[in-house]
Amino acid sequence: MLAFIAQRLAKAVVVLLAIVVLNFMLIRMAPGDPAMVMAGEAGASDQIFVTQLREKFGLDQPLPVQLYRYVKGIVTLDLGFSFRQQMPVAKLIAERLPATLLLTVTAFVISLLLGVLFGTLAARFAGTWADTAITIVALIFYATPLFWVALMAILLFSVAMDWLPSFGYETVGANYTGLAHVLDVGAHLILPATTMGLFFMATYARMTRASMLEVKRHDFVKTARAKGLRDAVIQRRHVLRNALLPVVTLAGLQAGTLVGGAVLTETVFAWPGIGRLMYEALLQRDYNLLLGVFVVCSAMVLAFNLITDLIYRAVDPRIEFAS
Template identity: 45%
Template sequence: MGRFILRRLMQAAPLLLAVVVLNFLLIAFTPGDPITLLVGDFPAPPEYLAQMRRDYGLDQPVWMQLLHYLGKVLQGDFGYSFANQQPVASLILERLGATLELTLTALGLASVLGVAFGVLAARSRGGPADSAIQAASSAGYAVPDFWLGQLLILAFAIGLGWLPSQGYNPVRGVAPGWEGFVQHLRYLLLPALALSMRYLTLITRITRASMLEVMNADYILAARARGSAEWQVVIGHALRNAAAPVLTVIGYNLGFVLAGSALIEAVFAWPGIGRLLYESIAKRDYPVMLAILLMVSVTVVLANLLTDILHRLLDPRLERA
């Protein structure tokens, strides 16, 4: 297992380097000037604009900027934010907690409900519950996340007035103890539900398909012949052997959930990494954009590695492959 992890990390190193280089070049050759956006409508003289470009290193050729950036990244320095006037690393750390809270809640909600609905659909194959779950999953997968977020705001915040429409906490602050936890949960519920819907429907469909493949296997029939309880057959035998594709979907989508939170955080004014990326794109804040894209890439690599490790733990035959 140690050799496997080391080999995967060594394979990921050139991939991450290629991601950094490609992202840098794509952003560098995108039309527009971040200095112009920083200055705004202020009639700055050309000398001042040239000085700002020198200060931020934007007067150098692209290949020199790339080499300088790679050297700083290898030292753990992700640069200085043009728009926020602070180090990128500290800026991301300020927003990281809110994004992790949102994405992990959404992925946990999608995983638990998706597996439960998938098992229920497989157990009632061809029945009303199966048809309803398949129809709902198809509709949920087709709805864009940001549009679903707006629909939830219209329904539960504006129409019914049950939940707040935007923000992270009440403006006056949260109350101490359990009451404060409930207040914060009300702000978290709608964005987490909007972000989780696409992955919930995907996990539901994968779980159902994987369960149907194993429900008629010989070991399932043998377990029932031994008189095992139905929940033991479904959970202990069928679901465990059907778990590999489900784990693959959950693990491989972790990075996409993190990247997809940008629009959801913008819709719900959630102060996380996704909203920071959205704002950085609008302001052409190169260092922040590059750091967030690199963080998403690292998350995808680590999520894939963790998924492969879990596969080997669930199926020891893979260890000898």
Template identity: 40%
Template sequence: MKNYIYKRTMTGLLAVIIVLILNFFIIHLAPGDPIRILAGRDNPSEEMIIELQKKYGLDQPIYIQLVSYLKSTIKGDFGQSILYNEPVMNLIGHTMGPSLLLALTGAVLALVVGTGLGIYAAQHHGSRRDSFFSAIAYLFNSMPSFWLGLMFIMLFASWLNILPTSGMMDLRSNYTGLPYYADVLKHLILPVTTLSLIQVPTYFKLAQTTVLQVTSEDFVTTFRATGMSNKKIFNKYVLKNVLLPTVTVFGISLAYIVTGSALIETVFAWPGTGRLMLDAIMRRDYPLLMGIYLIMSISIAVMMVVTDIVYAFIDPRIRYK
């Protein structure tokens, strides 16, 4: 197991380096000049543009820029944001907490609710309850996340006026302690609900299909013929088979947890990394984009290793050498 973790770690590290280099060239070769965007459209002086290019090192050949960026990245310096004129690590650090709060809460809720409903529907296969939950799952699976978020804003914020429309907290109130957390929770309800509802159908269908597939296997029929209770069969044999694909999907969703809820953050003006990434893309903020993509690639590599380790604990048949 230790050798496997070491090999996967080295493979993940190599993948991160390759992705970092590819992202560097793709971002820098994309149309658009961040310096001219920063300078504005109202007849910016060429002298100012040249000085800004020197400041951010964009006047150098691209291979020299790459070497310089790799050296600074190894030292933990992701550079200076062109758009915000702040260190990239500071910007990512300020937005990482809100993103993790939103995305992790939504992912866990989707996992629990979707898997639970999928198992329940499979155990009542062919019934009206199965048809009802399947129809609801298909309905939410067909909804774009930004549209669902806007509908929630119209219903609960504009019409009913019971929940805030945007932001993470009420900036006009100086809450501290318990009132502060209550205010954050109130602002969290709509974006988390939106994010979890669009993920629930994936876990629902996965759990439902897996339960139906496993319960139709010959070994389950044999256990039933010997008089073993359905509850014992499910808890001992079926549940582990349901968890394996669910853990895979959940691990992949956690790998993209930093930027996976970018649209939701934009709709609800949530101050997260996903929204920061979209702003960086629109303004061609090279250092900020590179920093966000680096964090994303590292999280993907880490979560793939963690998922494989969890696999081994869930199913004893899986042993890595």
């Protein structure tokens, strides 16, 4: 197992470096000059000032030199310096990352639990009205744009009913501490996390239903019934456990993308995470900050893929680690 993890980590490092180089080249080829943007906002867009800014931030160097310096910094865990925020990129991301992790992990847990639950119910009552209702609801949430669901949730639960706060991470000026602070953050978390979770829940529900219906036709399930096992035991121990493998695969792939997919949710709900930070960096042409967010998101995707491989072994002991 340790050898497997070491091999996967070595491959992940190579993949991450390739992603860094690709992202660097793509962003540098995009239109727009951060020096011109900063000079324009400063009200001093003359060529001398722009040249000074380019020299200050190393933008006057040839592209291969800029790439070499950036990759060298990545190797030493230096994500660079934000032109616009005047702060180290690593510090900016570290400030925003906990909020994003809280949002995405909560949304992931909600989507996975509800998806597996409703998928199991749909498979258990396949062909009935319950199966039809779950399928329709899942398709509605899957087909509806995420930002529209977010806006409707704000209008319903925040504006109309006044049950939940609509924006932000915590109540501004409240200065809660201890349990009161936890409850305040939790109240602000409900709408964005549920909005994200419902979209992915639909996918897991459909996948769980299809996988369970397929597993039910296997001979070992018929053998379990012939032995007189209760249906609940068969569903839990034999059908669901074997049906979870494709669900785990899908969950592992989507867990990493949740961070990048949080851009819309964080923007609509004014959630102070790295998704919103990435959007702001894009508008401001803050190359280093944008690249730093990409690196962190890519590393998280690779980490989730490794965790998924390890979970396989727990779900199905027949699976052995291989290089």
